[in-house]
Amino acid sequence: MHVVRVVLAFLRVAALNExxxxxxxxxxxxxxxxxxxTGLVILALVFDQVTxxxxxxxxxxxxxxxxxxxxxGLIQMVIQPNILQFMADIEEGTFDYVLTRPVDxxxxxxxxxxxxxxxxxxxxxxxxxxxxVTRPGHAxxxxxxxxxxxxxxxxxxxxxxxxxxxxxxxFWFVHVDQIxxxxxxxxxxxxxxxxxxxxxxxxxxxxLVPLAYAITVPAEVLTSKVSAGAVAGxxxxxxxxxxxxxxxxxxxxxxxxxxxx
Amino acid sequence: xxxxIRVARLCKTFSVPERDPGVRAALAALFHRKTREVTAxxxxxxEIASGEIxxxxxxxxxxxxxxxKVLSGLLHPTSGDVRVLGHVPAMRETAYLCEIALVxxxxxxxxxxxxxxxxxxxxxxxxxxxxxxxxxxRDELVALLELEDLLRKPVRNLSLGERMRAELxxxxxxxxxxxxxxxxxxxxxxxxxxxxxxxxxxxxxxxGATILLTSHxxxxxxxxxxxxxxxxxxxxxxxxxxETLSDEVAAYKEIWVTLGEPADLSMYGEIRSCDGVRxxxxxxxxxxxxxxxxxxxxxxVLDLTVEDPPLEDVIEMAFRAGPSAPDVAPPSEDRxx
Numbered sequence: 176m177h178v179v180r181v182v183l184a185f186l187r188v189a190a191l192n193e194x195x196x197x198x199x200x201x202x203x204x205x206x207x208x209x210x211x212x213t214g215l216v217i218l219a220l221v222f223d224q225v226t227x228x229x230x231x232x233x234x235x236x237x238x239x240x241x242x243x244x245x246x247x248g249l250i251q252m253v254i255q256p257n258i259l260q261f262m263a264d265i266e267e268g269t270f271d272y273v274l275t276r277p278v279d280x281x282x283x284x285x286x287x288x289x290x291x292x293x294x295x296x297x298x299x300x301x302x303x304x305x306x307x308v309t310r311p312g313h314a315x316x317x318x319x320x321x322x323x324x325x326x327x328x329x330x331x332x333x334x335x336x337x338x339x340x341x342x343x344x345x346f347w348f349v350h351v352d353q354i355x356x357x358x359x360x361x362x363x364x365x366x367x368x369x370x371x372x373x374x375x376x377x378x379x380x381x382x383l384v385p386l387a388y389a390i391t392v393p394a395e396v397l398t399s400k401v402s403a404g405a406v407a408g409x410x411x412x413x414x415x416x417x418x419x420x421x422x423x424x425x426x427x428x429x430x431x432x433x434x435x436x
Numbered sequence: 437x438x439x440x441i442r443v444a445r446l447c448k449t450f451s452v453p454e455r456d457p458g459v460r461a462a463l464a465a466l467f468h469r470k471t472r473e474v475t476a477x478x479x480x481x482x483e484i485a486s487g488e489i490x491x492x493x494x495x496x497x498x499x500x501x502x503x504x505k506v507l508s509g510l511l512h513p514t515s516g517d518v519r520v521l522g523h524v525p526a527m528r529e530t531a532y533l534c535e536i537a538l539v540x541x542x543x544x545x546x547x548x549x550x551x552x553x554x555x556x557x558x559x560x561x562x563x564x565x566x567x568x569x570x571x572x573x574r575d576e577l578v579a580l581l582e583l584e585d586l587l588r589k590p591v592r593n594l595s596l597g598e599r600m601r602a603e604l605x606x607x608x609x610x611x612x613x614x615x616x617x618x619x620x621x622x623x624x625x626x627x628x629x630x631x632x633x634x635x636x637x638x639x640x641x642x643x644g645a646t647i648l649l650t651s652h653x654x655x656x657x658x659x660x661x662x663x664x665x666x667x668x669x670x671x672x673x674x675x676x677x678x679e680t681l682s683d684e685v686a687a688y689k690e691i692w693v694t695l696g697e698p699a700d701l702s703m704y705g706e707i708r709s710c711d712g713v714r715x716x717x718x719x720x721x722x723x724x725x726x727x728x729x730x731x732x733x734x735x736x737v738l739d740l741t742v743e744d745p746p747l748e749d750v751i752e753m754a755f756r757a758g759p760s761a762p763d764v765a766p767p768s769e770d771r772x773x
Contacts, residue, residue, distance in 0.1 A: 177564060180561050181561055181562060184557075184558050184561035184562070185558070187558075188547055188550060188554065188558055191549075191550045191554055192547070192549045192550060268543070269543065269544070269545075271505070271510050271538070271540070271543075272538070272543070272545040274509060274510050274528065275508055275509070275510070275533060275536070275537070275538045276533060276562055277530040277531075277533035277534045277562065277563060277564075278530075278562055280528075429512055431510070431511070
């Protein structure tokens with residue numbers, strides 16, 4: 176309960192911060208629509224030439240795009256700003272104050288910064304997803320919707336864990352800002368179903384940077400291309416990743432040397 | 437009664453990367469990184485009773501902040517036993533963190549872009565402070581630190597002095613029993629320094645909080661601390677009250693005398709300064725009464741004062757003495773700030 180209150184308190188602070196910069200909302204919306212528009216144009220160009228991509232139809236790839244935009248919005252809204260602040264704290268010595276708070280340090284590091292206006296990406300992605308999966312006579316069953324929500328959550332937990340593991344290396348190397356660009360670069364590959372890539376890349380995008388589980392699998396749930404068993408397997412993998420991230424984080428905390436006074 | 441802080445044979449070493457200057461060395465370091473073991477704290481043992489205000493002094497790099505950070509749970513000790521209020525700080529238990537506060541001079545913990553009052557509310561949630569207690573403590577701290585006009589301002593619009601007062605208030609909202617102050621008056625003007633000292637003394641008087649304070653400003657130490665711990669090169673070289681420190685390390689007095697006519701007073705002691713008729717002499721403590729009597733007897737004295745050596749000189753001598761603390765000669769003109 177205290178955890179929920181702390182999360183809500185930081186959400187409130189983030190809202191107070193962002194509400195001071197209203198222009199950001201308009202700019203963010205424009206940016207989201209531009210990015211989406213570009214993606215839709217590319218999709219249309221591809222499907223002008225082919226009727227499917229390695230077994231994926233136009234609506235199914237549109238669903239992948241919707242999940243990609245939603246997940247990207249969540250990353251930009253929650254994960255990336257907190258990871259960036261954590262890395263800045265390590266460099267500048269302000270991480271000390273995080274450790275003196277009576278809140279789990281990993282939780283605190285993960286919720287201190289929200290970029291509220293990035294929620295526009297989540298909304299835009301949700302709209303695209305709804306358009307992709309709802310056709311006359313083909314409504315989404317409640318069980319499918321719940322399985323989708325579960326697989327989306329599992330995918331999000333995996334991506335968060337990968338981001339955290341890489342950011343934790345800051346305890347050893349201090350300057351690791353490049354991981355943000357690296358992960359954002361990889362993330363662009365998730366715009367397309369992982370199945371269309373060659374084997375070596377497919378495996379990398381499944382087990383190293385688990386975009387397959389984060390984006391493709393939730394889209395597959397909604398387009399009836401995957402079963403509940405597959406989602407259960409993804410959940411098991413997520414548990415391992417989350418545990419690994421937690422263990423590594425605690426190792427990093429013990430290693431923490433603080434900055435000069 | 438159990439001491440609030442107990443440290444037994446604390447050691448802390450760091451592995452620090454180092455390389456030669458230059459691009460070639462930087463490139464080589466990409467493939468072969470050299471590190472050096474730095475011992476920041478060696479065999480430090482101390483006990484601080486509940487309610488004490490203790491000054492923790494030492495030159496830059498002596499190990500003060502490292503010790504403070506070990507005590508506040510930021511750093512794991514390399515070896516030794518550390519207990520604060522019965523807790524092991526490195527475990528960072530919630531109950532422990534709710535009982536301590538760390539205030540570092542010129543470091544910011546408040547939310548930068550929102551009003552001070554909103555930062556206080558966030559603090560209330562994090563520390564689970566009941567509303568009634570929160571309002572009472574907030575009102576007390578706002579009154580003591582004169583923050584009424586600042587509560588609605590974003591932190592980034594405050595001056596350094598205003599921000600430090602707000603930081604101090606935020607740190608005390610949860611009524612910590614142990615306060616770690618790491619150079620809390622750093623960068624503040626003399627008026628603000630005085631206000632901060634008065635506040636800390638009053639807070640200690642009202643709430644009996646145990647305070648461990650590091651500072652390079654001797655006025656902080658002399659005003660607030662009866663007891664000082666001097667640390668140098670990672671080792672404690674003195675632990676006791678200021679008068680004893682002065683007696684042990686700086687066994688001399690300074691005699692300021694204004695004469696009716698110029699005279700050579702070098703036979704009485706070491707001349708520290710001579711401005712025509714105003715002369716400063718340094719004499720051993722034991723001989724100060726005799727020297728004073730002879731000056732009054734043999735010379736037309738218009739004014740005479742006998743003073744203990746400035747605290748800055750005493751501390752500097754303690755630093756130079758180091759952990760083994762033999763007697764040393766008094767310092768020259770360069771002084772500790």
